[in-house]
Each structure stands twice: as C-alpha cells, then as structure tokens.
Amino acid sequence: MIEVHNIKKSFDGRVVIEDVSAIMKAGQCNLIIGSSGSGKTVLQKCIVGLFDPDSGNILYGGQQFTSMSREEKTNIRKEIGMLFQGSALFDSLNVEENIMFPLSMFTTDSHRKKLDRVNEVLDRVNLKDVNRKFPAELSGGMKKRVALARAIVLNPKYLFCDEPNSGLDPQTSLVIDKLIKEITIEFNMTTVVNTHDMNSVMEIGDYILYMYQGRKEWEGSKKDIIFSKNERLNSFIFASEFLQDAKDMRMLEMTGKIPSLRNMDDMMRKDGPSL
C-alpha cells in the first residue's frame, strides 16, 4: 500500500501540486487522472522519488519514503517497476538485454536462470521471437509490452505506469490495460497509473484520483465516477458528446430519467448509442 499525505511541489516558485493526499491499496489499479498540466505526472514522480516534494509524506508499506537516505530509497526502489510514457527502453540493448538489465544489476543469478526469467516475462506480456530485436525495430505497442516486462521482471511490489496508452490505437490500448490489470491481480501489486484515457478508467480503474490544477478534485471508484456530480470531473470525462450521450442513456436505464437538461429528441436523432 502507498500512502500519500499532503504533498506539495513547486518549481521556481510556481506551485504545481498542492495538498494532495491518497491511499493506494495493493492488488488494485489506482488511477491518477486529469487533463494535461493538471500535475498528475509530477505527483507520480514525487511518489516514486524522482522529484523531492516540498512538503508532505509518502509511505511505502508504512515506511516513510520521503525522509529515507539514498541507500534506503534504493532498497525500496528495487521493489518498484515503472512503465514510462515513451517506454524508456535502452536503445543500445536488444529486447533480451533490456529486460535482463535489472536482473544483471541486482541479482547474482546465472545467465541461464536470467534468460529463463526473461522468457517467462516475455511470455507473460504475450511477446514471442523478439529477444534479439532492438527497440527501434519494435512497434509502439510492442515497446510498451517490453517495458512492462522489464518493469515486472524483478517481481516488484509496486508498479507505476505513466500514460501507458499514449500513442497507441484503441485495440492495443485495451491489450495493455488488460495486461496491467491481470498482472496487478496476479502478483498482488500496488499499481499506480497516470492516464487521461477514459477507456482505461472504465476498464481498470479500481481507485480513481482526479487532479485539477494541481489539487485533488475528486476520488472514488469507476462505479462512482459515472454518477459523480462534480462539474469539473464531469466536464473532463464527458468531454465528448458521445460519452455524455452514453452517460444519459445509462442514467435513463437505471433511474428512468435524464439529469441533464438536454433535449431527449435531439439525442435520439443522433447516431449514438440506442436504447
């Protein structure tokens, strides 16, 4: 479990995140959502320790992370896996070497054992015959899967994903989302995902934290999000009229009425979802 208490971070006097608190439980996907510039990446980087917060506390399994020495932080970081937005694969290493890197750096296992583990995680992310390929030879979705394999190769307790679906088509995004969800449950990991993809939110979001202009605006589950009355959250998640229509249809189905003042006849004439 990761606990975030009253985190504040500023750059050159400009406050980017302020007073953000959250509890992210193990075995579930914890999503940080918000529009671009809302501070979700900064928050995630504070949580993993890439940025030092100005104030506030971060606890990993009850252990104070913010006040730890470099050595203590290194020990925690060995339990962290991270999937970066651009995959962050090492260009000069092939897929096998990329995934083997954490094993070579932090274990004394034989080459055979490391290779077996590499093949195991590659199999887990549904990749075959790519061991000798270099990152430049892979598609965006394959890169993400290799990066995910590298992130989980040391069996981390905590998995962080920064915009895992950026630059991917909806179908590949779904594959990545499902993989993240499955891995989280399978290894009982505390997974923290930064996203602004509403498909991901509805697919994998167990706990959702909505950021608005550097502050926590809303938190809840994916069941709550649909019925949320928070205007800012609603304007974020129902940015497209199609999604607004889908919400109204769902409300109509469940409560027999539509909360918005939109004209039902107009809605029915559209090519959106039908009753």
Add this chain to the structure above:
Amino acid sequence: MTIFNDIGRYLLMIKGMFSKPENHKMYWKEFVHQCTEIGFGSLGIVAIISVFIGAVSTIQTAYQLVSPLIPPSTIAQIVRDTVILEFAPTLVCIVLAGVAGSRIASELGNMRVSEQIDALEIMGVNTKTYLILPKIVAALLMIPMLVVIAMALGIWGGRLAGTAAGILSTSMYDKGLLEFFVPYNVIFALIKSYVFSFIISSIPAFYGYYVKGGALEIGRASTKAVVVSCILILFADYLLSALLL
C-alpha cells in the same frame, strides 16, 4: 549567475559520481564499452590528423628555414618538439572534444530526454556513477594512449613528407629526432592529455546529463559541450604551459 549555478551543479555531479557500485561486473562492462567507444572509435580520425599535422609541420618548417647555416636535421627537431608539446596533446584533444565529447553529450542527452535515466533511477541505479564515471575513467585511460599514438604518427608523417618532398633524407631526419631530445616534454604532454581527457569527458557529460527539452536541446547541449570543452582545453593549455615549462 547562471555560470555559478552551472559550476555548482557540475561540482555536485562530480561528487555524486563517487558511490559504491551496485554491481561491479556491470560497471566493468560499461567501462570496457566506453573504452572501445572513446579509444577505438576515435583512433581513425586521430591517426589521419596526426600524420598530416606531422607532414605539414615538416614542409612548413623547411619553408621557413631558408638559412644555409641551419642544418636540415633542425627541421626534425622542430617537428618532434611541436608535435610532442602541442600538436599531439592539444590539437588531438580538441578534435576528440568534437568526436568523443559530442557523442557523450548526445548519448546522455538522449537518455535524459527519453526517460532512460529516470528508468535507471527508478531501478535504484546511481546514474551518475553508472553513466558518467565509466566515461571519465575510460577517457583518462584511452586519450593519453591516443596522444602517444598521435605523437608517433605525427613524427612519422613528418619523416614521410620530408623524404617525399626531397626536403631531407630519412637518416638526416632520424638524426635530428635524437638531437637535444628532452624526455620531460613527453611527461608534460601526458600531464596535459590527462587534464584534457577529464575536460573532454566531464564537460559533455554535464551538458548531456542535465539537458531539458527535446531533440533540438540535445543538439544545442552537444554544441555547447564541444565549445566549452575547447575553450577550457585552450585555457588549461596556457595555464599548464605557464606553470610547468
């Protein structure tokens, strides 16, 4: 104020490099890789430059020594001393600042921009120790070797040009090489090459490691790293000459 800020960050980067390696084998592998990149990767250009510098020195020295009172073997002495004292260490290191320095800056800059350095940090790797220290140690080992090779090739290039242009015979050139030879000159050249090696590797590493932005900034950082390295090499060259000669 920016310059003081940069100097402060540079010193902190150097201090941050010295930590216990997470895995000695991986660090050794990286060190060997850097030795290959910096040493063998620059050997070709160093060889070409050295031979031509020696050749041009011979021809131009002969052109200027018109007095019949000066023996032709003096040409070899002048070529030997200029190559050892100045051309091999300084000129070769300026070229290496462009070749190896820009490579170091762009490699680290690309790693920073594409979040590869962040990925290493998240894994628990001290990126300053793993990425910068092997480059500096490899440069300190390989560049003085390249300078020694450049000395030999420069002198050989002068010999070749001297005979090819009919300026002086090989025996006369060899005789000149042995006359008034001061071994300290070689030591001085090696001292210079060690100082320059540190500049060539640490300055581009600093600009690459702290780059912010995208591809354009990587290019700018790389250019700035080469320019600053060259200026510092020339400054250190003057300082060392004034202090040690």
